[in-house]
Amino acid sequence: MKTFDNNEKQIKELLEQMPEMEDSLDKDLLYQRISSELNNEIRPKKNNKKLVLIPIFSTVMVLLLLALIIPSMMNNTMYQSNSENSSADKAMDNSASNESMDGGNESSELKRQEDNASSAESESSVTMMETGIQSHVIHTTDDSTTIIHGALADRQAKYIIPLAFAVPKTENAGKYYNKLSSYLKETTWGVSDYMFSGAIFQLDEQNSQVHVELPKDFSVTSSSQASMFIGILTTMFTPNKINKAVFGKQVNLGPIGKVKELSLKSSNVIYKRYQLSEDKRVFFARIPMEDQVDIETAFSEMKKDEESYNVYHSIPKNINFSLKDEGNLLQLNFADKKMATNNQETVTMIEAILMTAKSYGYQEVLFTNSSDETIGPYNLSEPIKVPKGVNPVKID
CATH class of the missing domain: 1.20.5 (Single alpha-helices involved in coiled-coils or other helix-helix interfaces)
Known part of the structure; x- marks a missing residue:
């Protein structure tokens, strides 16, 4: 501290020894200059x-x-980027997953569609079998149904075309016989008009007969008409065990004379196809056989066409077989198993043979040596019962 005090004292003494300086410059002006210089230097x-x-x-x-x-x-x-990549990856994953799922679904759907297509194809085949191949017979009825029979003549009134109608068993069969004309479509089918239109039938099953009231203006003018008259009544009622027709009044049957009643007796017949033209329905027509004609000969006759009457074969000409009589069973053995194939022609043949065998008194037919065990609705591995009716007609 002493050194510092001595120095301060010494400085003061030196300052006092300095000469006094006087400046005549105005203090304010000096201030401005100094300020100006300072501003110029500082800025x-x-x-x-x-x-x-x-x-x-x-x-x-x-x-x-x-x-x-x-x-x-x-x-x-x-x-x-990660989010986008993640989103992209996620989207790709989802897409892949969806594609996988969709692929799986598509695969599953495709398989389902294929299965359905296969099923539909199978169902279609069944449907085609049901609708594409026409049956001309009725084989069975349930417990509540029975069959009544009708008959028409072909357009030239040469042959009889039998008909079968399934009706309720609880109803009086006579009711349907009396309305028979309303169920027929003669013009559409290409056949003659119903001979007994307007007639009234009353069944007497207990006495196996039918009472017939004919219209007042009914008449028979030729032997062919008389033959058709008897043949139609026989076709309509003998399947139901009716063997006599009794008329309300005598009927003039032309060459046969006047009759009050007629015996109805079935005879041997064969069945061929009748079709007036291609746009008309196909029917089985009854072709009468002489009593001495055996069934083998009858089958041979079924291979022949009668084009002038629009009647055609029901057994193809190239089909050959042998027959064996076993009481109520007729066994038919095809000579060549390749001939009987599953088509409309073979089904028609089988049904025509069954109906012809029925007219000859057989109850069953066994077909052997066929290329197909099943043809149409028929199982050929076992005997087939003869049909109950032919040319079915649905009652609306």
Whole structure:
């Protein structure tokens, strides 16, 4: 402390020894000059500092901001990229999954469709079997149904065309016989008009006869008409065990004379196809055989056409077989198993043979040596019962 005090004292003494200086310049003016000089010297320095500091500062700030922002941006970018990639991957995964599922579903759906198509094809085949191959017979009825029979003549009134109608068993059969004309479509079918239109039938099953009231204007003018008259009544009623027709009054049957009643007796017949034209329905027509004609000969007759009457064969000409009589059973053995194939022609043949065998008194037919065990609705591995009716007609 003493050294410092001595120095201070010494400085004061030196200052006091300095000469006094006087300046005549006005203090205010001097102040302004000094201020002006100070301003001129200070401003550039300040501006230079600004010019230098601001860019440096800005650069530093930018760098700092970049240092802060870039990682964040990079993180965000990476996040977005990852998110996008993740989303893309997820979408791809989902797409792949969906495609896999859709593929599976499509595969499953395709399989289902194929199965359905196969099933539909199978069902279609069954349907075609049911609708594409026409049956001309009725084999069975349920407990509540019975069959009544009708008959028409072909357009030239040469042969009889039998008909079968399934009706309720609880109803009086006579009711349906008396309305028979309303169920027929003669013009559409290409056949003659129903001979007994307007007639009234009353069944007497206990006495196996039918009472017939004919219209007042009914008449028979030729032997062919008389033969058709008897044949139609026989076809209509003998299947139901009716063997006599009794008329309300005598009937003039032309060459046969006047009759009050007629015996109805079935005879041997064969069945061939009748069709007036291609746009008309196909029927089985009854072709009468002489009593001495055996069934083998009858089958041979079924191979012949009668084009002038629009009657055609029901057994193909190239089909040959041998027969064996076993009481109520007729065995038919095909000579060549390749001949009997599953088609309309063979089904028609089988049904025509069954109906012909029935007229000859057989109850069953066994077909052997066929290429197909099943033809149409028929199982050829076992005997087939003869039908109950032929040329079925649905009652609306």
